[in-house]
Amino acid sequence: MTSLPDTVKDWLGKPVIVMDHVLTVEQGLWANFCVAIEDANPLYWDYRLAREETETVIAPPMMLPSWAIDHDWRPEREGPAPRTLELHFMVKDALGYKNGLVTEVELELHEPLRAGDSVKAEQILRSVGDERETKLGTGRNWEIDVVYHKPDGTLAGVQKLTFLGYGRVEA
Amino acid sequence: MNRTPKPHIGLKLPDLFLPVTRKLVSMGAAASRDWQPQHHDPDWARKAGLPDIIMNNYTQAGLISRFVTDWSGPAGRIGRLRFAMRRPLCPVGNLTIRGAVVDLSAESDTLVWVEIDAEILVGDDIVTTATIRVALPGPGGDSSAWHCSGSRWNP
Numbered sequence: 001m002t003s004l005p006d007t008v009k010d011w012l013g014k015p016v017i018v019m020d021h022v023l024t025v026e027q028g029l030w031a032n033f034c035v036a037i038e039d040a041n042p043l044y045w046d047y048r049l050a051r052e053e054t055e056t057v058i059a060p061p062m063m064l065p066s067w068a069i070d071h072d073w074r075p076e077r078e079g080p081a082p083r084t085l086e087l088h089f090m091v092k093d094a095l096g097y098k099n100g101l102v103t104e105v106e107l108e109l110h111e112p113l114r115a116g117d118s119v120k121a122e123q124i125l126r127s128v129g130d131e132r133e134t135k136l137g138t139g140r141n142w143e144i145d146v147v148y149h150k151p152d153g154t155l156a157g158v159q160k161l162t163f164l165g166y167g168r169v170e171a
Numbered sequence: 172m173n174r175t176p177k178p179h180i181g182l183k184l185p186d187l188f189l190p191v192t193r194k195l196v197s198m199g200a201a202a203s204r205d206w207q208p209q210h211h212d213p214d215w216a217r218k219a220g221l222p223d224i225i226m227n228n229y230t231q232a233g234l235i236s237r238f239v240t241d242w243s244g245p246a247g248r249i250g251r252l253r254f255a256m257r258r259p260l261c262p263v264g265n266l267t268i269r270g271a272v273v274d275l276s277a278e279s280d281t282l283v284w285v286e287i288d289a290e291i292l293v294g295d296d297i298v299t300t301a302t303i304r305v306a307l308p309g310p311g312g313d314s315s316a317w318h319c320s321g322s323r324w325n326p
Contacts, residue, residue, distance in 0.1 A: 036230065039233065039240075063203065104253070105232065108326050109251065136220050
């Protein structure tokens with residue numbers, strides 16, 4: 001295996017970045033997503049029809065990871081917003097790649113989120129592959145899991161991501 | 172709410188057709204607060220070696236979910252989605268999502284797991300492949316898959 005920097009080895013297998021209650025889940029935010037993809041599922045829109053299945057309307061389950069992404073600007077914050085999947089950027093930078101892309105995603109979905117909920121998201125580096133030639137140049141893959149819990153500790157879901165880093169940063 | 176489909180292995184779901192526009196790509200990214208420049212800045216994307224801006228993974232997941240629940244109705248509860256983005260999904264042409272049931276398993280009398288293989292195509296090119304595991308009410312039960320929780324929910 002291509003040698004890894006000690007910092008990256010140290011990140012393997014444990015929560016390195018924890019994002020807690022970044023955002024409150026609200027219907028106005030998830031409606032924008034439904035509008036973008038024109039998703040008419042009544043569970044996201046219609047309180048009367050949702051009552052039978054989910055008691056009240058729910059956020060689209062595929063939006064789960066987005067509830068750990070803060071608004072791009074806040075009045076009280078100095079500096080830029082925290083980066084989406086900060087651990088991915090830490091790995092990319094530590095390995096010296098200019099670019100990084102998500103190539104594979106697995107979402108395991110548990111308790112749905114409703115208006116007023118929030119999530120605690122723990123980012124865990126699972127593996128780093130060997131350097132290889134890719135269509136975009138020399139690069140390598142790494143895997144990150146993000147585990148999402150609701151404030152009462154209930155599991156909301158697990159996201160498993162595979163990334164490709166490519167393009168060496170010039171010394 | 173009582174239009175739950177009766178799946179069988181080999182059943183093809185109705186195709187989903189959608190134009191891939193800059194509006195769709197950038198609005199999907201904005202609605203998921205994903206401001207990575209490859210999703211809204213064509214110049215940045217090209218400098219990074221991409222043909223154009225690319226659809227983010229949240230939007231692709233949302234579209235695949237819509238493809239399944241347009242068929243299943245709200246009784247369908249997706250427990251697992253796995254997808255691989257094989258090529259950049261750029262705002263050119265029309266997108267098709269197609270898929271079929273590849274496996275069925277009854278977890279209990281009240282719950283059936285349906286596995287669906289699907290793909291996103293732009294023109295004839297497959298850009299993304301996906302496997303979805305969705306729960307539907309079983310033949311012996313009238314309770315919703317959404318009422319299954321805790322250790323009884325095994326996606």
